[in-house]
């Protein structure tokens with residue numbers, strides 16, 4: 190490799206390696222410009238139409254269930270952050286590569302940027318919440334800006350400086366396919382173009398960010414203004430001490446900040462409650478209706494503690510929580526709209542809830558109208574729903590896993606049949622109907638804990654929503670099952686805390702728990718995967734007693 194190259198006028202150009210590096214820099218700048226320019230465009234169109242959000246959403250939708258499970262297991266709620274960083278890393282690597290390509294084939298480099306833009310635009314149009322062609326604009330406009338910049342910058346790198354134009358025909362770089370070698374380089378032009386492009390992109394990106402943020406601020410203001418009325422039918426008073434006072438056991442009510450979050454939203458939807466509407470329509474709906482947030486607030490509200498569980502929860506996993514929900518009885522709204530359950534001659538057996546971000550969740554109409562407290566929830570533990578948990582309105586149904594009942598950011602309810610429509614998760618291999626399994630979890634001691642010999646409290650929670658927990662048993666190693674003390678039952682829709690003292694002897698021990706629900710069903714020891722209708726098996730914890 191030559192250390193330095195000279196054009197015909199003897200002016201030094203950048204050596205080959207430096208040229209590649211400058212090309213890579215141009216690529217990086219072009220990629221940055223593309224994403225930055227997409228920001229204000231997305232703000233003008235829809236914050237959810239930004240390139241990283243739509244590509245991330247497409248990736249989430251396309252991820253096979255086992256991989257998604259793995260990601261959730263390893264990154265927890267950070268899975269989405271990891272995904273976004275992954276996308277940015279791929280984009281950055283591609284931008285660098287396109288820059289290096291562009292110093293050889295200028296048009297190909299620019300065309301490569303446009304291809305990425307086309308992929309982003311296609312992803313945007315395929316999003317379930319896409320509102321039309323405008324959703325393609327952020328990716329398209331960003332890519333055009335990036336392509337033009339890359340073309341321009343690499344032009345500065347490879348074009349002859351104005352004073353030293355090559356003789357016609359000399360070193361004809363446009364010649365058939367030969368890698369293009371610069372003849373001189375317009376250093377000042379490049380530096381000027383690169384710095385002004387970087388500055389302009391930064392400004393565009395910052396403006397876009399703040400515009401995107403301001404739509405979120407309207408939503409935040411609307412949330413701050415919500416005053417939840419006193420529920421006409423309040424929740425039963427919480428027992429002073431709902432459960433055993435054992436360090437490490439889950440509290441009976443899960444604080445909002447600690448409540449698990451599972452959804453496909455790369456960016457939490459920020460919905461302005463003042464503009465929110467929800468429609469009820471579809472098969473067998475004799476009087477379709479549309480409700481505003483105030484319409485719901487003016488109705489009789491009920492408050493109930495209901496334990497929510499995710500079907501993706503592994504045995505012993507964290508995706509279960511108990512909250513006091515305030516909301517409207519869904520069955521009342523449905524009845525008002527003229528909906529009848531199948532058992533009373535209704536023609537629709539599936540209710541499909543749709544969210545502002547295009548999620549679809551299907552529940553059995555029969556279950557929603559069988560007298561259980563199926564809610565359109567507006568409040569969680571005394572405050573308006575947090576954005577991450579579905580503000581302004583979500584569904585909560587005792588006894589059904591979240592993916593078949595608990596639609597967050599709901600905006601549409603359609604009555605249909607299980608035969609004629611498969612919602613989001615069902616299309617991806619999960620069950621159409623999924624009542625929550627009878628499960629129990631050891632909260633303390635933690636796996637691989639090293640308690641001292643003597644009395645050790647073993648404690649945790651057990652749940653079988655809408656059936657109720659009747660018994661929890663604990664076994665040490667292969668010993669006999671011993672019945673644990675159960676906290677008083679709050680309702681059969683909530684979990685029960687349990688505890689049992691154990692005379693721990695030195696050495697390694699395996700603690701195992703199992704629950705029995707009110708139908709007499711004993712939690713099965715048969716280990717099953719989470720897909721299609723929830724993990725089965727007993728939770729065990731291995732400890733070493735010192």
Ligand SMILES: Nc1nc2c(c(=O)[nH]1)N[C@H]1C(S)=C(S)[C@@H](COP(=O)(O)O)O[C@H]1N2
Pocket residue numbers: 448449450451452453454497498499500544545546548577578579590591592595596597598
């Ligand atoms: N719009 C929307 N609603 C959703 C989901 C989602 O991905 N999008 N996930 C569901 C699943 S799988 C579960 S378990 C619950 C979780 O509710 P949480 O995040 O408030 O705990 O929300 C349900 N509602």
Ligand SMILES: [Mo]
Pocket residue numbers: 451498499500501590591592
């Ligand atoms: Mo879930």
